[in-house]
Amino acid sequence: MPNVSITPDDVARAAATIRGRTHRTPTFSSRSLGPGRHLKAELFQRTGSFKARGALNRVRALSAKERERGVISVSAGNHAQALAWAAATEGVDALLVMWASASPAKIAATRGYGAAIDLEAADPAGAFARLEELQEQTGRVLVHPFNDPDVIAGAGTVGLEILEDVPEVDTIVVACGGGGLVTGIAAACVPHGVRVIAVEPEHSDALALGLAAGEPVPLTPCTIADALTAPFAGTVAVEVCGRLGVEVVLVTDDEIRVGFRFLYERAKLAAEPGGAAAAAAVLAGKIEGGCVVSVVSGGNVSTDIASAILAGR
Numbered sequence: 001m002p003n004v005s006i007t008p009d010d011v012a013r014a015a016a017t018i019r020g021r022t023h024r025t026p027t028f029s030s031r032s033l034g035p036g037r038h039l040k041a042e043l044f045q046r047t048g049s050f051k052a053r054g055a056l057n058r059v060r061a062l063s064a065k066e067r068e069r070g071v072i073s074v075s076a077g078n079h080a081q082a083l084a085w086a087a088a089t090e091g092v093d094a095l096l097v098m099w100a101s102a103s104p105a106k107i108a109a110t111r112g113y114g115a116a117i118d119l120e121a122a123d124p125a126g127a128f129a130r131l132e133e134l135q136e137q138t139g140r141v142l143v144h145p146f147n148d149p150d151v152i153a154g155a156g157t158v159g160l161e162i163l164e165d166v167p168e169v170d171t172i173v174v175a176c177g178g179g180g181l182v183t184g185i186a187a188a189c190v191p192h193g194v195r196v197i198a199v200e201p202e203h204s205d206a207l208a209l210g211l212a213a214g215e216p217v218p219l220t221p222c223t224i225a226d227a228l229t230a231p232f233a234g235t236v237a238v239e240v241c242g243r244l245g246v247e248v249v250l251v252t253d254d255e256i257r258v259g260f261r262f263l264y265e266r267a268k269l270a271a272e273p274g275g276a277a278a279a280a281a282v283l284a285g286k287i288e289g290g291c292v293v294s295v296v297s298g299g300n301v302s303t304d305i306a307s308a309i310l311a312g313r
Contacts, residue, residue, distance in 0.1 A: 004149055004236045006187035011156035014057045018154060021089070022052050025158075027165040027293060032266040033282055036291045038166055039263075042158055043271050043299030047109070049227070050158050050181055050297040051082030051145070057154030058143045059086040067092050072140035074098070074131040076124065076177075076226050077106025078274075078298060079145035084113035095140060099127045103226060105302045124221060125231045146178030147234030156184025162293050163192060171195045171289030173249075175277035178230035179207045179237025181297065182246060190244040195289065197247045199281045201225050201256065206233040208248040211241060224253045224305075227274030227298050249287065255280045260309050263296060272301035273309070 027040045046052040059071065070093035073083050080096040087094035094115040098107060100122050110117055118134060121127035135142055144151060158181065162169060172189055174182040176198035186196040198207050201223035209217040210233035221229035251259075256273050259280025263269040267279075275298030281287050282294055 004239065006149060006152050006156065006183060006236070006240055008188055008191055010149065010153040011160060011184060011188040014150070014153040015157045015160055017060055018053055018056050018157065021056055022046055024161060027162060030267055033279065037282060038293040039267060039269070039279065040158065040162055040293050040295045041269060042295055042297035043269060043275050045297070047078070047081040047085050048299040049078040049082065050155050051079045052085060053157050054151035054154030054180060055079065055082040055086040055143060058148055058150040059090050059092060061150050062092065062141060066141045070094065070140045071143045072097070072131065072135050072138065073143045073145055074127045075145050076229055077103050077110065078227050078300060080110040080115070081106060081113060081300070083143055084110045084115035088114045095134065095138065097121065097127050097131045097134060099123055103300070103302055106300055109300065124229050125218070128231060146180030146230060147236050149236065152180050152184045152236060154184070155181045156188040158295060159185035159188035163189060166291065166293055168291045169194055169293050171197060171287065171292045173197050173199060173278040173281060173287055173292060173294045175228060175274055175295065175297065176200050176207050177228040177274070179233045179241060181295070182207070183237045183240045186241060186244045186246050195247070196244070197249055197287060198241070199249050199251055199277045201228055201277065202250040202252055204228050205248070205250055206230050207237060207241065208250065209233070210238040211248065214238070214242070225256055225274035225277055227272060228277060249281050251277055251280050251284060251286070255284045257309050259283055264310060269296055270299055270301070270306070271296050272298040273305070274298045
């Protein structure tokens with residue numbers, strides 16, 4: 001998908017498409033995080049993450065014939081839930097490819113929205129291969145979790161809300177898996193003079209590798225943040241983030257755990273580990289800026305993982 005450009009107008013059109021169907025999530029200041037620091041509580045979005053925005057924007061763009069074919073995608077869980085929800089609201093059949101070690105809670109939630117699930121793959125890389133196989137077999141329409149212009153434009157509406165709620169923002173910090181959210185936010189906000197920083201786990205740094213190489217680089221992700229385990233960054237993310245000057249900061253799993261505990265104990269936000277990555281980078285002193293907004297997206301965490309992190313295990 002070379003030479004794809006996501007513009008502020010694309011994001012504005014997505015905002016009009018999903019308005020009234022998704023939540024407008026709050027942004028609030030956090031003195032505990034530091035002066036001039038804010039949190040965008042996107043974990044309060046439908047299905048628990050920003051993914052609902054892009055999934056709905058893409059599903060609503062389907063033609064009548066595409067709706068009849070149904071949709072398919074691959075996900076660790078958040079996009080799976082979002083696409084299952086979006087498809088159900090639009091009366092479209094959905095099949096989600098996940099993998100055997102995916103979060104049982106996220107699998108159950110995806111089924112709860114009415115989607116069929118394929119669990120034949122053992123890991124993220126295998127799931128993407130399985131996706132290609134099933135797409136060819138079924139003829140379903142692919143709604144890519146992070147490498148689709150409509151999905152990315154929908155995700156970018158998070159950035160529009162930040163610009164409206166915190167007009168003095170100079171830096172937005174965004175956790176990154178395959179790069180869809182940070183790309184959409186960058187497309188919406190960099191033209192307004194806002195610096196956008198992607199935060200990746202140090203052993204799941206798909207965007208950093210892609211930007212360095214100028215193209216997606218496959219990797220085997222390893223992190224506590226299962227939402228950030230894309231086995232490569234999207235071609236759109238590599239191109240657009242490279243052109244817009246998006247920076248990448250890496251955090252350790254221990255730093256993510258610290259961020260998780262901070263959000264739970266001080267901000268009263270029950271985020272999942274991936275949702276805590278942006279705040280973790282700020283807490284670790286890795287982010288500079290006068291007015292900084294950290295996006296907290298992802299509230300789909302099992303009680304076992306949450307209790308273990310809160311107990312310091």
